[in-house]
Amino acid sequence: MLQSADKGKAGLDDETESLRLGSNSNLNLTELLKERARCIAEVKSFCFVIKETLIEVYGIQQLVRSRVNQELLENFVTALVLEGPIYILLYGLIALSEYDQLQKLGIIVQNAQVDLANLQVSAVFQMSEEFKAAVLSSQETDKNPKSAAIPNQTHASCAVLPYHMTISHLWMLQWEQSPIAKIDLVYQALKYTLASEVDTFWEDTERFLSHGERNIDIDNLQGIAIYIVWALKQPSLLVDCLITSEFLSKGTKLSTRTLFLNVLKNSIEFLLDIQVDQNP
Amino acid sequence: MPQSRRTQEGELPSQPPSRSPSKASDSNLDRAEGALTGFPLRLKVLKEQLSSESHPIRILLNEFQGAFVYTNRHLLYTEQLNEVDNFINKAEAEESSKELRKSKASQQRPVSGPITESTRLLGPNGLFEDTKDFNQGAMHDSYENGRVGVGLK
Numbered sequence: 001m002l003q004s005a006d007k008g009k010a011g012l013d014d015e016t017e018s019l020r021l022g023s024n025s026n027l028n029l030t031e032l033l034k035e036r037a038r039c040i041a042e043v044k045s046f047c048f049v050i051k052e053t054l055i056e057v058y059g060i061q062q063l064v065r066s067r068v069n070q071e072l073l074e075n076f077v078t079a080l081v082l083e084g085p086i087y088i089l090l091y092g093l094i095a096l097s098e099y100d101q102l103q104k105l106g107i108i109v110q111n112a113q114v115d116l117a118n119l120q121v122s123a124v125f126q127m128s129e130e131f132k133a134a135v136l137s138s139q140e141t142d143k144n145p146k147s148a149a150i151p152n153q154t155h156a157s158c159a160v161l162p163y164h165m166t167i168s169h170l171w172m173l174q175w176e177q178s179p180i181a182k183i184d185l186v187y188q189a190l191k192y193t194l195a196s197e198v199d200t201f202w203e204d205t206e207r208f209l210s211h212g213e214r215n216i217d218i219d220n221l222q223g224i225a226i227y228i229v230w231a232l233k234q235p236s237l238l239v240d241c242l243i244t245s246e247f248l249s250k251g252t253k254l255s256t257r258t259l260f261l262n263v264l265k266n267s268i269e270f271l272l273d274i275q276v277d278q279n280p
Numbered sequence: 281m282p283q284s285r286r287t288q289e290g291e292l293p294s295q296p297p298s299r300s301p302s303k304a305s306d307s308n309l310d311r312a313e314g315a316l317t318g319f320p321l322r323l324k325v326l327k328e329q330l331s332s333e334s335h336p337i338r339i340l341l342n343e344f345q346g347a348f349v350y351t352n353r354h355l356l357y358t359e360q361l362n363e364v365d366n367f368i369n370k371a372e373a374e375e376s377s378k379e380l381r382k383s384k385a386s387q388q389r390p391v392s393g394p395i396t397e398s399t400r401l402l403g404p405n406g407l408f409e410d411t412k413d414f415n416q417g418a419m420h421d422s423y424e425n426g427r428v429g430v431g432l433k
Contacts, residue, residue: 039355046344
């Protein structure tokens with residue numbers, strides 16, 4: 001999609017510069033944003049129509065009085081409507097209207113160097129074999145891993161990329177079309193896959209590193225998420241986050257899952273603030 | 281805050297995430313499939329019903345999708361637009377082809393029959409130089425591909 005965006009547009013440095021959309025299109029960025037809002041509103045209206053139709057046709061008025069059922073039905077209908085050509089059109093529209101950010105993010109993930117240590121992530125979560133060895137060597141004398149010496153460039157010696165499983169899991173986000181499936185995938189990746197990777201890494205040191213010490217707090221999670229977004233090297237993640245946010249139901253927005261989506265969005269924003277040389 | 285080993289209240293149990301992109305959709309419903317009762321079960325049944333192309337609401341959805349993309353086609357990338365155009369043209373061609381085959385079957389009209397006066401008119405008007413071209417090209421094309429009047433020269 002991003003490649004299509006690259007081909008499909010001439011550049012947005014000048015706001016008045018028109019985009020190569022359809023043969024009859026001559027839209028600038030402002031108009032494009034209006035069109036995006038209109039299209040999203042239309043799709044939401046249609047979702048509402050389908051929801052009401054289903055309620056009437058199947059006579060489930062009593063059932064949907066429950067807020068939970070309302071949410072379930074809403075998410076169900078959104079997943080039904082937001083698929084195939086509509087999803088592709090909206091995805092492309094958001095990608096085009098966010099082209100500046102996508103381009104910038106693409107340059108940052110390619111050129112910037114992001115390190116877990118520099119992100120102030122706790123040494124326990126840096127997946128450093130050296131740190132792990134230090135913990136193991138100090139096991140007899142000191143059972144507190146935090147007192148172990150933290151070598152410089154802690155994860156540089158890792159054979160595999162730290163959090164590669166979580167990265168692979170998040171990579172699949174692009175294949176999901178339903179917003180609820182997207183947010184669920186983000187939740188699963190940042191909650192369970194991430195935790196299982198940390199657990200697997202420290203598996204043989206369980207006696208010396210308690211489960212409490214392996215619990216990931218929000219500060220560490222944010223740092224790890226920034227690293228993961230950088231390591232993913234997929235700027236279209238921004239579009240995935242935006243399209244998901246647009247179509248979430250009220251109840252889902254208040255759920256824990258949204259917290260993980262926000263962590264991801266904040267990570268993207270953090271990366272976008274990094275100044276990098278475009279031609280290093 | 282997310283505790284890596286704890287399940288949040290009201291959240292799904294800690295099952296391994298689906299590795300298949302296609303299977304991960306609608307995961308809320310699918311994951312708890314075994315324990316579905318009440319309204320979630322009803323939605324599951326509804327989902328299966330709506331997978332049928334002949335379901336009225338599915339038809340409504342498909343019609344909306346088509347109309348939405350068509351009316352907002354100016355927002356598609358040039359490449360996507362071409363794909364949509366090709367798709368529409370192909371669909372139209374297939375449809376007309378089907379209709380033509382039906383009429384052909386009903387009329388039992390021979391493919392290489394005598395050229396009548398009305399069909400001959402297509403010849404000298406630039407599409408075909410002579411009746412031989414018409415006979416070999418246009419007739420074949422019209423019957424086999426359903427595109428009457430398109431020259432094959």
